[in-house]
Amino acid sequence: MVKIGVIGTGGMANHHATQYSAMKDVQIAACCDVSAEHREAFAAKWNVPHTYSDYHEMLEKEQLDGVVNVTPDAFHAAISIAVAEKGVPIFCEKPLASNLADARRMLEAVRRNGVINMVNFSYRNSCALQAAAEVVRSGALGNIRHVESSYLQSWLVSHAWGDWKTKEGYLWRLSTKHGSMGVLGDIGVHIYDLTSFLVGDIAGIQSTLRTFDKGIPGNQIGEYPLDANESFVSTVTFANGALGTVHASRWAVGQANSLRARVYGDKGAIEIDLDRSYDDYRICTGTENIDTNTWETxxxxxxxxxxxxxxxxxxxxxxxxxxxANGARIQAYLHYSMESDKAGRMLTVEL
Ligand SMILES: NC(=O)c1ccc[n+]([C@@H]2O[C@H](COP(=O)([O-])OP(=O)(O)OC[C@H]3O[C@@H](n4cnc5c(N)ncnc54)[C@H](O)[C@@H]3O)[C@@H](O)[C@H]2O)c1
Structure with missing residues (x-):
């Protein structure tokens, strides 16, 4: 039996629990949350025998085979490092950290302790992304010239996911004081991972970030200043010489959760559109299809x-x-996005 401990038992933790509950030989043996309401509801729902309010105590008392860190971004570093120091495998939610220095410290901690480590870039669950990345790596599209990718949500202008003004799970995402890197850290991280997984390392980034007027007096709700970025557009260059645009927004009316990438090479092109399908891609290759702009699914x-x-x-x-290591690389893309926005020019990514 693989015994898992879950730290942070809010929204996303329930998704993790759904997955582990469906697996043979996996048990959620313990959970931890600073909110009694969240941890008791989670423990009751998923039949978790031991609950804790302090993760240090959980790590001291439990014999765990792995820990899942599903706390808000600001807590990823301290908790993941503590787990690694105990020699326990760690699965951390994205983004790896709130800043590049913390991400590097986390990488150093897992390396020093020799523990299994993973970051949950969820869209790697898509077999279409996995297969499309294989196609690009195989060289079937030739030299990659141009890439366009986007991740679009609408929760600042829609009630499709509930009212953001009243939910803590949204409010911390809008507040830099609470460790949020805005749309960049929340979903930009996914589209950067998806894009670099498909095309390879990003070498240069020039981003423009925006925080728009949400019509809230003082731009603050309770303890949450609403100052984090909500839209970004990046021009990127890849180590393989390709050029691309990567963008994300929470203001995209009509888009609940839309991820799309198109990769164009000199021998073909491929598209994944996860809004449309998680398990197919579209491809245009071969002289006849290229000459007639024909795509096959x-x-x-x-x-x-x-x-x-x-x-x-x-x-x-x-x-x-x-x-x-990949989580820290993606963290570097976030870092250089923010720095290039301040500098107003393209910056070379240094890992
Ligand atoms: N991979 C994905 O697609 C995906 C999707 C959603 C969220 N996430 C990530 O999951 C993480 C959690 O997001 P969420 O939407 O579940 O947030 P949430 O606010 O719903 O839940 C976070 C929980 O952590 C608890 N918590 C806060 N500090 C803690 C601490 N020090 N110790 C223990 N518990 C603590 C909170 O009380 C809360 O119950 C974030 O990093 C987010 O970016 C990832």
Whole structure:
């Protein structure tokens, strides 16, 4: 039996629990949350035998095979480092940290302690993304020239996900004081991961970030200043010479949760649109299709989810590629996005 401890038992933790509950030989043995209401509701729903308000106490008392860190971003570093220092495998939510220095400290901690480490870039669960990345890596599209990718949500202008003004889970995402890096850290992180997973390392970034007027007096609700970025557009260059745009927004009316990427090479192009489908991509290759702009849809075989891969890594001791090193690389993209916005020019990414 693989015994998992969950730290942070809010919205996303329930998604983790759904996944582990469906797996044979996995048990959520303990959970921890500073909110009694959240942890007791979570423990009751998922039948968790031991609950804690302090993660240090949980790590002291429990014999865990792995820990899942599903706390808000500001707590990722301290908690993940404490887990690594105990020699326990750690699966941390994205973004890896609230800043690049913390991400590097986290990477150093897992390396020093030799523990299995993963970051939950959820869209790697899509078999379409996995297959499309293989197509690009195979060279079937030739030299990659141009990339466009986006992640669009509408929760600042829609009630589709509830009222952001009244929910803590939204409010901390809008507040830099609460460790949020805004739309960049929340969903920009996913689109940067998805894009670099498909195309390879990003070498240069020039971003423009925006925080728009939300019509709230004083631009503050309770303890939450609403100052984090809510839209960004980045021009990026890739190590392989390609050029691209990456953008994300919470102001995209009509888009509940839309991720899309198109990669254009000199021998073909590929598109994934996860709003449309998680398990197929569209491709345009071959002289006839290229000359007639014809796209074919390719259905992809299932691939294991991040949750399954974390459990497999614990069982086999084999590190998964969605590791803290990749998390720190994506953190660097966030960092250089913010810095280039301030500098008003393209910056070279230094990892
Ligand atoms: N991979 C994805 O697609 C995805 C989707 C949603 C959220 N997330 C990430 O998951 C994390 C949590 O997001 P959420 O939406 O569940 O937030 P949330 O606010 O709903 O839940 C966070 C929980 O952590 C608890 N908490 C805060 N500080 C703590 C501490 N020091 N110790 C223990 N518990 C603590 C809070 O009380 C709360 O119950 C964030 O980092 C977010 O970016 C990832």
């Amino acid at each position: 390719v259905k992809c075989p299932p691939t294991p989810s991040n949750y399954e891969r974390f459990i497999t890594s614990i069982q086999t001791g084999k590190q998964d590629p969605s590791d803290f």
